[in-house]
Amino acid sequence: MKDSFTTQPLISVITAVKNSVSTIERSIQSVIAQRYRRIEYIIIDGASTDGTVDVLKKYSCNIDHMVSEPDTGVYSAWNKGLALATGEWVCFLGADDFFSDISSLERIVSAMDVSLTKNIAIVYGDLSFVDSSESIIKIIRAPWEIAKQGFFTLMTIPHVATLHKRTLFTEFGKFDESFRIAGDYEFLLRVFEHYDALYIPMVIQASMTDGGMSNIPENLRCSWTERRKALMKHPRKQCMFRKRHIIAWMKITKSRINLLLYETLPRSKYYFLIRLNRIISTRIKQHLCNRSNDHM
Numbered sequence: 160m161k162d163s164f165t166t167q168p169l170i171s172v173i174t175a176v177k178n179s180v181s182t183i184e185r186s187i188q189s190v191i192a193q194r195y196r197r198i199e200y201i202i203i204d205g206a207s208t209d210g211t212v213d214v215l216k217k218y219s220c221n222i223d224h225m226v227s228e229p230d231t232g233v234y235s236a237w238n239k240g241l242a243l244a245t246g247e248w249v250c251f252l253g254a255d256d257f258f259s260d261i262s263s264l265e266r267i268v269s270a271m272d273v274s275l276t277k278n279i280a281i282v283y284g285d286l287s288f289v290d291s292s293e294s295i296i297k298i299i300r301a302p303w304e305i306a307k308q309g310f311f312t313l314m315t316i317p318h319v320a321t322l323h324k325r326t327l328f329t330e331f332g333k334f335d336e337s338f339r340i341a342g343d344y345e346f347l348l349r350v351f352e353h354y355d356a357l358y359i360p361m362v363i364q365a366s367m368t369d370g371g372m373s374n375i376p377e378n379l380r381c382s383w384t385e386r387r388k389a390l391m392k393h394p395r396k397q398c399m400f401r402k403r404h405i406i407a408w409m410k411i412t413k414s415r416i417n418l419l420l421y422e423t424l425p426r427s428k429y430y431f432l433i434r435l436n437r438i439i440s441t442r443i444k445q446h447l448c449n450r451s452n453d454h455m
Contacts, residue, residue, distance in 0.1 A: 167197045170264060171246030171325065175236030176215075177205035179254035182367055184214050189257035191221045195264035199223050199246050203236040234334035234342040241328050248282070248322045251343075255367040256319050259287060263363050267322065270359045280324040281347070281356040284363035286317035293365070297437065303358040310351060311393070313386070314344040320363040327354075340378060341385035348393045 172190055176183050190200055202215060204227040212227050219225060224243045230236045237251060250264075258264065271282055286299045299317045306315035331349040334342045420429055 167195075167268060168248055169197045169199055169246040170195070170268075170322065171199040171201060171240075171244035171249045172252050173201045173203070173237060173240035173244065173249060174252045174254060175203050175205070175230075175233045175240070176207065176211055176254035177230075177236075178207045178209040178211060180207070180210040180214060182255045183211055184218075185367075186252060186254055186257045187214070187218050187221070190252065191218065192261045193258060193264050194261050195268060198264070199244065201240045201243050202226070203230070203239045204228075205230045205236060231336060232339055234336045234338060238333045238336065241325075241333055244325060246325055249325050249328075250322050251319060252364065253319055253366065256364050257367075259362045259365045266361060267359055267363060270361075271357070274357055274359075276355075276357075278355050279357045280327055280350060280354040281316075281321060282359065283316050283318075283321040283356060284359045284361050286320040287362050287365045289365050289367060291367070295365075298362060300360070301358070302360070303356050306358070307351075307356070311348065311390070314341070314347075316347075316356065316358075317364075318343045318347070319366060323350075338385050338389070340382050341389050344386065345389035345392060348389055352393070 174183075174186060174190075187202075190198065200222050201224040202222055204212060204215060204225070206227060206229045215222065215225055215227070224240075226239060226243075230239065241249065252258070267282065267284060275282070283301075288296045288299070290296055299320075301316050303316075309315045327350055331346070334346050336342070338345060420432060424432070
């Protein structure tokens with residue numbers, strides 16, 4: 160997919176996949192449809208057995224590097240992809256994720272040309288969560304001036320809508336494969352001790368998985384444990400203000416309640432309460448925003 164007749168940066172898009180035959184084709188199509196042509200497309204398959212490999216072979220002429228072999232998890236697969244990547248920037252696209260439209264990368268590169276500075280090594284935008292019909296459920300927006308304040312407590316930016324300078328993986332090493340869920344957070348903790356991020360207010364990617372692997376109720380305990388493990392590796396940058404501790408504990412308590420409800424309630428009632436909570440939260444945020452605007 161590489162087009163070498165340009166000075167635009169080469170972007171390596173890395174996808175880790177295993178047994179995702181129902182979603183991987185949509186993900187692939189969103190990459191090959193990009194109007195931005197300076198793309199190096201890398202897919203690392205974890206020895207799928209459900210027909211995923213057949214889909215990958217169907218699009219083999221559009222994939223620059225394809226590997227299918229057993230691995231130990233997503234971070235193992237990403238590290239394999241990084242070993243093959245040659246792009247100036249690296250983007251990790253999940254097998255359940257896809258670029259929101261054909262101009263996603265084109266628009267983000269144009270914005271980078273205007274706003275990028277020497278101290279910026281991470282560029283990210285908005286992430287939308289969609290249902291099976293690709294109707295938007297919610298959009299995650301995290302401007303850096305806000306996300307930065309809480310990052311050394313919680314993962315505050317959508318990693319799947321993020322571009323990384325490839326040199327970061329030489330400077331700070333690759334992903335720690337001892338993590339199952341929070342390896343991307345631990346890596347960014349290393350990066351943000353030294354660099355800043357650029358937020359571009361546009362939807363870059365869409366995800367078919369509402370909240371990602373770390374927000375699946377069964378994985379919440381692992382997520383809490385690994386987040387703490389990641390922070391323990393970087394004690395110098397842990398929360399510096401009591402307010403951040405309070406916010407963090409509020410979010411953790413909310414997750415614990417969520418897990419308790421999931422384990423005790425029938426699924427229909429659980430998902431009803433989750434939807435109700437989202438509606439109430441959205442209305443409260445809108446109300447607070449309106450009040451803030453009224454006082455300006």
